[in-house]
Amino acid sequence: MPEFQYKCNNCERIALRWEGKCSSCGEWGSLEETPVSSDVKFSFGFDNPQPTIELSKIYDKEDSRYKFFSPELNMVFGGGLVPGSVTLIAGDPGVGKSTLLLKISSQICSENNKVAYISGEESGSQLKSRSKRLGISGNGMYVLETSDINYILNQLDGLKPKTVVIDSVNTLYDDSVESPQGSINQLKSSVSRITHWAKSKNTPVILIGHVTKVGDIAGPRVLEHMVDTVMYMESERLGINRILRCIKNRFGSTNEIAIFTMDKNGLNDLEDPSKAFLSDINSNHVGSSMIIALHGTRPIIVEIQALTSKSYSPVPRRISTGVDLDRILLLTTVVNRKLGLNVASQDLIVNVTGGFKVSETAGDLGISMAIISSLLNEPLKSHLAIIGEVGLAGEIRQVPYMGKRISDATKLGFKRLLLPNHGVKDIADVDLKAIELIKVDNIYDAATTIFDSKILNSDKQGK
Structure with missing residues (x-):
């Protein structure tokens, strides 16, 4: 048995010899040498095994979807936000991702619910300034300025929020993983833990992600497989229209889009998209x-x-x-x-x-x-x-x-x-x-x- 193997840091494919281009995902220079260990540990999505259940008796979470303030959002999400789901929204800097998530958080809070807003990029004062411009009071919205996934999960267990927003997923780190912040291993570990928490607590989590120069979501391809829904926010150059495009949705169609217009009050539904x-x-x-x-x-x-x-x-x-x-x-x-x-x-x-x-x-x-x-x-x-x-x-x-x-x-x-x-x-x-x-x-x-x-x-x- 060979002492070393080669693992793609993008799709996690294992190869017995080095390849310049991964034959699975097509990424160049992504294979890294890793030692082969006989002490193999398997990790599954849920820690506590459950007994077998007849499909007809399983509770359907989609029946309790949370309806947004926006018909456009309800359409692109497939009817609303599913409890326990993990959604990734990516887009260029300044396109309006944080603005959209602040308005979503504000509406959820207006119904006497708690929202945890995890900010790894902006300070609390910056979020307060942005919310004032958008006319958002912030009552019921709890801001946590950290990127430490262990501290985040500990605080969420005590807060018990209705929804969690993380801005952004690319800043998260797990101190139990021996790699620098922002690395592929850190990203996979952090997203895996927050996804497991969302499923176990039946609490929806919305992640904000970055994109690369060519428009792909920053991070490994496996990140898109770990979450339930993936959306891109797009805009015209110097234009006021924004398009939220769904490319993966385990709870609805991937052909729907939401169209918004940006003004001083933030993002608003476009009343007549055709115009x-x-x-x-x-x-x-x-x-x-x-x-x-x-x-x-x-x-x-x-x-x-x-x-x-x-x-x-x-x-x-x-x-x-x-x-x-x-x-x-x-x-x-x-x-x-x-x-x-x-x-x-x-x-x-x-x-x-x-x-x-x-x-x-x-x-x-x-x-x-x-x-x-x-x-x-x-x-x-x-x-x-x-x-x-x-x-x-x-x-x-x-x-x-x-x-x-x-x-x-x-x-x-x-x-x-x-x-x-x-x-x-x-x-x-x-x-x-x-x-x-x-x-x-x-x-x-x-x-x-x-x-x-x-x-x-x-x-x-x-x-």
Whole structure:
């Protein structure tokens, strides 16, 4: 048996020989030499073994979710905060993580509950100053200025809070672990202990985390597996909108987002999220289209902008912000082949306004129309929204939740909707008198219906 082994400090994979790149998580230079000990100790999530219980008789903690003051937060958390859950919220410095957690703490305290706010970065006076700016009294909120996990757990046992907030998880340390503060071993040990405490006390814990330069959560990948929920808080550069995006949730959907606006009073729910991503539905800008994207169960209307320009490079550039680049390449190929428009010689830039990201294929037709608009230098018709997936044969495919999308478009004042011919099924509750449905079978029909260009009308090969 070898005396040494190599352990990845990111995902904890064990290798018998050194590797420059971990074959499990892909991290470079993460394998460290560790001695092999015959005295192996196993650690489990719960110290006290419990007898077997029939599943139907186990108490469902989700039935007692705590409802937030914010419908947006309730949506992204899957209906509220689950007792005993551990949530990690990460984001860039200054994006509003601490502000959000202070407002959450304030609401919980307003219902005669205790909240323990563990601050390893800011002093109590700094938190007091921030809370005054936000109009938070702080009654019932107990601040603990320390990073020592042993002292923290000891104080929590005596305080018995309703909720615990730790700002931030990256500052925690366990003096029983022989490694410097902020190291991977310290982080794993501290999070493991606070997670075990949360489960045993049935108390929710919310952790604030840092991100790296490339946008990943700072710390080992195993950290994301240890917690129940992982969320990212994002913002536009110099913008006022904030998006809380869920990427892991053991108690709900990972497709939901919460959208807030930042002002002097902190973060507030955005009353009409669609308007945050639109400029003006009356405007007729070349290369601009409105699509109805579904994020989780919420339809949000966003603006797609496309710009084409003759390329003087052997390989024309393709730049995409907010849309998968591979999807853009697919759509440009379909436009080139089915409409006879020369996209191959053009530089192409596609952008989603407002910092939104379109991940579903329902935006295909709108993206294609924006690209065609820029190529023809002809704007789309005003008050027009677009829904539809584009196939490789140029056909327009149906998308789910058509009724929700049409209702949202009608509420925002759109008069026309371009959509698949065979996708109008679940719209029984939609008032069709307020909006004109333009049904098309393929991308050629869509382009010739929307644009008046003679170039398209003279080219019948696309059909």
